[in-house]
Amino acid sequence: MSTTAPARPRSTVRQYSTPEPTSYGGEEGTGWVLFAAVMLSLIATLNFIDGIAAVSNSKFYVANAEFVFSNLNTWGWILIVAGVVQVVVAFAVWAATEWGRWLGVIAAGLNMIVQFFALPSFPARSILMFFVDVIVIYGLLTYGGRNRYSLADSR
Numbered sequence: 001m002s003t004t005a006p007a008r009p010r011s012t013v014r015q016y017s018t019p020e021p022t023s024y025g026g027e028e029g030t031g032w033v034l035f036a037a038v039m040l041s042l043i044a045t046l047n048f049i050d051g052i053a054a055v056s057n058s059k060f061y062v063a064n065a066e067f068v069f070s071n072l073n074t075w076g077w078i079l080i081v082a083g084v085v086q087v088v089v090a091f092a093v094w095a096a097t098e099w100g101r102w103l104g105v106i107a108a109g110l111n112m113i114v115q116f117f118a119l120p121s122f123p124a125r126s127i128l129m130f131f132v133d134v135i136v137i138y139g140l141l142t143y144g145g146r147n148r149y150s151l152a153d154s155r
Helices: 030-055 072-094 098-117 123-143
Strands: none
Touching: 030 072, 030 098, 030 123, 072 098, 098 123
């Protein structure tokens, strides 16, 4: 009996010159910009619903509360206008426009201020929406630069 085994043929490794295409192609940061657009539209929807609840004098808000701007009706109209503007900005971010990026940053920053005003009535939700705005601003400023992203080209 031999102590050495017979020599096995070595398997050959086939190397490809080009990588296989994947469905996850695209530029770095496209996901962040898409996330920012989706979060802007989600925040816009929440602001719009809160505005309608305030204007319609529903039992959603606490009675006899003091508001920063006038009364509950005025606060509701501020939220409705903010929601409509944020939806338009979210579509501009989806369209990969440079002005949409900057309006997205401004809209998220203004929503941070609005959430500070709403902090006494809904503290947990206001803080969560504040931090979502922080993440939206990060995504737009870090990955939304000129000619760096195009959501239409990432398909």
